[in-house]
Amino acid sequence: xxxxxxxxxxxxxxxxxxxxxxxxxxxxxxxHGVDLYFKQTVGDNPARIQQAVRLALERADLVVMTGxxxxxxxxxxxxxxxxxxxxxxxxxPEAREHIRTFFETRRRPAPASVYKQALLPQGARLIxxxxxxxxxxxxxxxxxxxxxxxxxxxxxxxxxxxxLLPWLRxxxxxxxxxxxxLRVTGLGESAVEExxxxxxxxxxxxxxxxxxxxxxxxxxxxxxxxxxxxAALDEGERLVRxxxxxxxxxxxxxxxxxxxxxxxxxxxxTLAVGESCTGGLITDRLxxxxxxxxxxxxxxVAYSNDAKTALLGVPPELLARHxxxxxxxxxxxxxxxxxxxxxxxxxxxxxxxxxxxxTAEKPVGLVYLALTDGVEExxxxxxxxxxxxxxxxxxxxxxxxxxxxxxxxxxxxxxxG
Amino acid sequence: xxxxxxxxxxxxxxxxxxxxxxxxxxxxxxxHGVDLYFKQTVGDNPARIQQAVRLALERADLVVMTGxxxxxxxxxxxxxxxxxxxxxxxxxPEAREHIRTFFETRRRPAPASVYKQALLPQGARLIxxxxxxxxxxxxxxxxxxxxxxxxxxxxxxxxxxxxLLPWLRxxxxxxxxxxxxLRVTGLGESAVEExxxxxxxxxxxxxxxxxxxxxxxxxxxxxxxxxxxxAALDEGERLVRxxxxxxxxxxxxxxxxxxxxxxxxxxxxTLAVGESCTGGLITDRLxxxxxxxxxxxxxxVAYSNDAKTALLGVPPELLARHxxxxxxxxxxxxxxxxxxxxxxxxxxxxxxxxxxxxTAEKPVGLVYLALTDGVEExxxxxxxxxxxxxxxxxxxxxxxxxxxxxxxxxxxxxxxG
Numbered sequence: 001x002x003x004x005x006x007x008x009x010x011x012x013x014x015x016x017x018x019x020x021x022x023x024x025x026x027x028x029x030x031x032h033g034v035d036l037y038f039k040q041t042v043g044d045n046p047a048r049i050q051q052a053v054r055l056a057l058e059r060a061d062l063v064v065m066t067g068x069x070x071x072x073x074x075x076x077x078x079x080x081x082x083x084x085x086x087x088x089x090x091x092x093p094e095a096r097e098h099i100r101t102f103f104e105t106r107r108r109p110a111p112a113s114v115y116k117q118a119l120l121p122q123g124a125r126l127i128x129x130x131x132x133x134x135x136x137x138x139x140x141x142x143x144x145x146x147x148x149x150x151x152x153x154x155x156x157x158x159x160x161x162x163x164l165l166p167w168l169r170x171x172x173x174x175x176x177x178x179x180x181x182l183r184v185t186g187l188g189e190s191a192v193e194e195x196x197x198x199x200x201x202x203x204x205x206x207x208x209x210x211x212x213x214x215x216x217x218x219x220x221x222x223x224x225x226x227x228x229x230x231a232a233l234d235e236g237e238r239l240v241r242x243x244x245x246x247x248x249x250x251x252x253x254x255x256x257x258x259x260x261x262x263x264x265x266x267x268x269x270t271l272a273v274g275e276s277c278t279g280g281l282i283t284d285r286l287x288x289x290x291x292x293x294x295x296x297x298x299x300x301v302a303y304s305n306d307a308k309t310a311l312l313g314v315p316p317e318l319l320a321r322h323x324x325x326x327x328x329x330x331x332x333x334x335x336x337x338x339x340x341x342x343x344x345x346x347x348x349x350x351x352x353x354x355x356x357x358x359t360a361e362k363p364v365g366l367v368y369l370a371l372t373d374g375v376e377e378x379x380x381x382x383x384x385x386x387x388x389x390x391x392x393x394x395x396x397x398x399x400x401x402x403x404x405x406x407x408x409x410x411x412x413x414x415x416x417g
Numbered sequence: 418x419x420x421x422x423x424x425x426x427x428x429x430x431x432x433x434x435x436x437x438x439x440x441x442x443x444x445x446x447x448x449h450g451v452d453l454y455f456k457q458t459v460g461d462n463p464a465r466i467q468q469a470v471r472l473a474l475e476r477a478d479l480v481v482m483t484g485x486x487x488x489x490x491x492x493x494x495x496x497x498x499x500x501x502x503x504x505x506x507x508x509x510p511e512a513r514e515h516i517r518t519f520f521e522t523r524r525r526p527a528p529a530s531v532y533k534q535a536l537l538p539q540g541a542r543l544i545x546x547x548x549x550x551x552x553x554x555x556x557x558x559x560x561x562x563x564x565x566x567x568x569x570x571x572x573x574x575x576x577x578x579x580x581l582l583p584w585l586r587x588x589x590x591x592x593x594x595x596x597x598x599l600r601v602t603g604l605g606e607s608a609v610e611e612x613x614x615x616x617x618x619x620x621x622x623x624x625x626x627x628x629x630x631x632x633x634x635x636x637x638x639x640x641x642x643x644x645x646x647x648a649a650l651d652e653g654e655r656l657v658r659x660x661x662x663x664x665x666x667x668x669x670x671x672x673x674x675x676x677x678x679x680x681x682x683x684x685x686x687t688l689a690v691g692e693s694c695t696g697g698l699i700t701d702r703l704x705x706x707x708x709x710x711x712x713x714x715x716x717x718v719a720y721s722n723d724a725k726t727a728l729l730g731v732p733p734e735l736l737a738r739h740x741x742x743x744x745x746x747x748x749x750x751x752x753x754x755x756x757x758x759x760x761x762x763x764x765x766x767x768x769x770x771x772x773x774x775x776t777a778e779k780p781v782g783l784v785y786l787a788l789t790d791g792v793e794e795x796x797x798x799x800x801x802x803x804x805x806x807x808x809x810x811x812x813x814x815x816x817x818x819x820x821x822x823x824x825x826x827x828x829x830x831x832x833x834g
Contacts, residue, residue: 026429028432036431038465040457041422041456042455278701279716280699281697287696292696293720301716311715353704390705
């Protein structure tokens with residue numbers, strides 16, 4: 001099957017919004033092995049919408065359109081397509097009823113203009129909208145099918161799930177293309193590539209690295225029956241893990257803070273964090289995980305030396321002798337956070353996020369991380385350099401600190417306790 | 418002038434990346450009053466690239482292409498266009514020299530394939546690449562111009578600045594379309610619209626509201642000479658501010674944390690923050706601003722009652738009587754943070770981010786914010802409901818807390834002191 005996408009909306013051509021719908025739909029098509037050779041974007045103009053559809057019908061058997069289904073005068077997609085195909089618009093009672101109920105349950109008056117959304121081309125299939133008022137439309141035209149979806153991403157995505165996915169599965173003979181992402185942290189992109197160099201030449205699955213801030217994503221992709229694809233992805237994951245081991249922290253949508261939280265929860269351990277340069281980002285990430293109150297006892301953001309002493313008990317002599325950014329102070333912050341929070345583990349982070357405050361000896365991007373469980377302590381020095389900029393240095397530091405914690409928890413869990 | 422955009426790259430049609438370049442270029446064209454009616458996306462395939470260019474040349478006098486300028490076999494854009502127009506490729510010594518130097522200064526060997534980027538269509542204008550190796554290309558073809566830019570956003574944007582902007586200014590007779598964004602927080606979208614309803618009908622400038630998480634952006638847009646546009650935007654801003662007053666917290670790229678930081682800095686005041694449900698997000702945002710160490714004394718993330726008592730001095734009786742999520746505890750956290758940090762101002766935040774932990778009396782999304790300067794204290798209750806979800810509740814809460822602080826600092830600064 002060959003598909004073509006048409007995004008409709010003047011706001012896209014004015015650059016007021018980025019077309020994320022197109023990327024979403026492209027992924028859906030790719031996962032089903034549907035070829036997508038062209039994508040068009042047009043404004044809210046009937047003649048140009050028709051020109052785009054005419055062209056797409058010449059070169060594709062599935063045309064997926066998004067946008068222009070709203071209630072305003074600018075929303076012209078359905079009428080333009082109906083006119084092009086010579087189909088009269090007919091009011092669909094179920095669509096009208098859905099719109100009426102939608103407003104009634106929200107106790108808002110339905111503006112008269114909204115009922116225009118109940119007009120569909122004669123003979124078209126109506127795709128219900130469970131998140132909004134405008135129904136989607138599927139039209140069979142000769143050998144081709146035209147699917148028109150709303151531009152609101154949540155509404156569009158629900159219709160893809162409800163209608164387009166089953167429709168595609170029926171027509172692609174059960175062949176799927178699926179990807180799995182292995183998330184790697186603690187090693188740079190080129191070092192990761194070096195270790196898996198030969199795997200990059202595999203075809204089942206293919207392995208493609210993508211560098212992200214503080215991590216590398218390895219995208220494994222395979223095509224075939226769902227069973228064959230699952231087996232290929234499992235085998236690919238096994239091969240990658242054999243090379244990278246603990247550097248793989250998660251799969252697909254897993255986050256580092258989620259993985260760390262799960263390890264803390266399973267081990268029944270609590271944590272306290274003393275942060276300087278990250279300014280609260282570490283606890284912000286940890287507390288994005290529901291239920292994190294079970295293991296996160298305390299966070300202290302101690303930028304100043306006074307706060308480091310008063311709240312984390314960092315001795316003033318230590319600060320005077322080594323400076324706020326030093327392995328000694330990081331360790332004292334970790335121990336102080338652990339003590340103040342009455343936690344099992346203490347994490348301490350100090351560094352220079354910049355852009356100012358760096359010296360030749362202690363440049364911007366220099367960071368010290370410390371972790372203690374009250375018996376052992378581990379201190380790491382990392383140098384990110386000034387180039388990434390303040391926000392990225394904060395993110396990279398939080399990533400390295402959470403990874404230090406993760407590796408400790410993994411090792412700890414190996415000792416039968 | 419009429420323009421058309423062509424994005425080249427199979428990764429776009431596989432949905433692996435979102436086409437942010439197109440939105441950027443669309444904005445540049447819109448700002449110069451250039452009509453953009455169509456955008457096409459094609460994969461790395463010479464025949465389809467040529468088909469797209471042929472179509473674009475039929476309907477536009479400026480064709481801007483991005484992507485496919487790299488050194489690999491997949492990078493075919495320049496060769497495909499040259500072939501379509503019947504222009505031989507000629508090596509440009511200045512491009513070759515630039516590539517050689519680029520690798521030399523980075524002490525990396527230049528792969529032989531990279532020199533392919535020095536081949537340009539005969540007669541084309543070379544656009545230097547100050548951030549990478551591949552030069553851009555501008556070709557005059559009859560009445561039309563084809564501009565080919567790299568797909569790497571930083572390289573593309575530099576060439577827009579160096580080449581496309583001056584080129585457009587020369588040809589659009591000094592007419593520009595410019596926007597200014599007024600950032601509003603503390604009032605919902607429909608309430609904002611209600612207050613400026615009549616301004617939404619203006620044409621010079623136009624005013625369009627966009628709802629964002631925790632804020633509303635009002636985009637003012639005007640067209641004309643740079644002087645007329647500046648005057649129209651100033652007048653529009655004056656009218657909006659007359660209606661919304663202090664609710665407008667910033668302009669264009671200003672952030673709430675940046676505005677708050679600047680107010681603290683100017684007033685010479687210091688701050689300490691006691692956070693519960695926001696988990697460090699407030700201090701994370703504040704410390705994204707360079708120089709924030711001058712005014713942020715301390716942050717404490719006290720999820721547990723123990724930590725609220727131990728570090729912020731919240732009396733256990735208060736916690737027992739009113740619960741951790743209460744106006745009394747928020748106020749005690751603000752006062753405790755101020756005291757522990759030795760700061761002028763204390764901000765306290767407690768609430769239920771969910772998804773669990775809510776009750777009928779204290780549902781998910783209930784938040785208390787408190788601010789004290791040691792003399793006066795202010796406590797606010799906000800109810801976001803459970804629907805936004807945990808992360809959004811954290812963001813909305815941090816926004817409300819920073820806005821409470823901003824409004825206090827604005828009022829404070831009105832008293833001559």
